[in-house]
Amino acid sequence: MSWFESLILGLVQGLTEFLPVSSSAHLRLTAAFSGWHDPGAAFTAITQIGTETAVLIYFRKDIVRIVSAWARSLADKGMRGDHDARMGWLVIAGSLPIGLLGVTLKDQIEGPFRDLRVTATMLIVIGVIIGVADRLAARDEKGGRHRTPKQRKSLEDLSVRDGLIFGLCQACALVPGVSRSGATISGGLFMGYRREAAARYSFLLAIPAVLGSGVFEVKDALERDHVDWGPTLFATVIAFVSGYAVITWFMKWISSKSFMPFVWYRVALGIVIIALVAAGVLSPHAAESAG
Known part of the structure; x- marks a missing residue:
């Protein structure tokens, strides 16, 4: 991998990791x-450590508060009803599905799931799902001619059941084209959560999953010695810088804006990929390499 490739790929990782378009x-x-x-x-996985570092910095106050309360709750039973302590346990519970499936489906993730036809299909299908969830949330927030706006849930309402559902949605992102943020946020919207609440839990939930995956891949790469470390680390730094800028913008966007621009983009991109593959212009295994 050249340094120019790592620059572009690092930018792509950072710019798309937090948007519902699938990095x-x-x-x-x-x-x-x-x-x-x-x-x-x-x-x-390794460059995602860069974008996840951006999450750690952006949500640093929340993370310190949650980890502190959770740690104290281990010894102090009175703390177990505290919202931040509960959030710590809910992040752990929500991380279980992707951890289990990530290990179980590792060969598929690195093989068949990378087929461009699978990627294109997921871009379209999940795009439609995000669109439906977005419209449902908008309808609840605005109400209608014969009904008042519906109060949607905050993170104070998060339960173990909902946390596990969020976790299952996150696990779907093991397939390229799904999008971690797209799957978890739309899942939260379907469960009745506010956009900002769904996004906040989505990003907090990604921390153990992404960091765990990155560490696992680093260990695996060291054993097999097949990673071009210089360009990869450079791409990770680029991903961190661009990712932090995107997450700052996105958290402001979702509080009042629709997800529909992302939906139309996903569907259009998926259709273009399918058309190019069908016409023989692009191979479904284009760019695949053992290196």
Whole structure:
């Protein structure tokens, strides 16, 4: 991998990680359209450490408060009803599905799931799901001619059941084209949560999953010695800087804006990929490489 490739791929990772468009799909597509080798699951996982560091910094006050309350609740039973302590347990519970499925489906994630036809299908299907969830939330918030606006849930209302459902939605993002934020936020909207609440829990939930995946891939890469470390670390730094800018913008956007621009983008991109593959212009395995 060249330094220029790592710059572009790092930017793509940072710009798309927090938007509901699938960063793994865009990394895969960037390589395919540019004629580069597929950066691979290891590169994706390691560069995600950069974007997740942006989450740690952006939500640092929430994280310190949650971790502190959770740690104290281990010894102090009186703390177990505290919202922040409960949030710590709920983040752990919500992380279980992706941890279990990530290990179980590792071969599929690094193989068949990277087929561009699968990516395109997921872009379209999940895009439609996000659109439906967005319209449902908008209808509740605005009310209608014969009904008043419906009060949607906040993180104070989060239960173990809802946390596990959020976690299952997050696990769907193991397939390129799904989008971690798109799946979890739309899942939250379907369960009746406010946009900002669903996004906040989505990003907090991603921390153990992404960092765990990154550490696992680093360990695996060290054993197999197949990662081009210089460009990969450079891409990780680029992903952190651009990712922090995006998350700052996105958290302001979702409080009042619709997800429909992302929905139309996903559907259009998916259709274009399917058309190119069907016409033989693009191979469904374009840019794949063992390296």
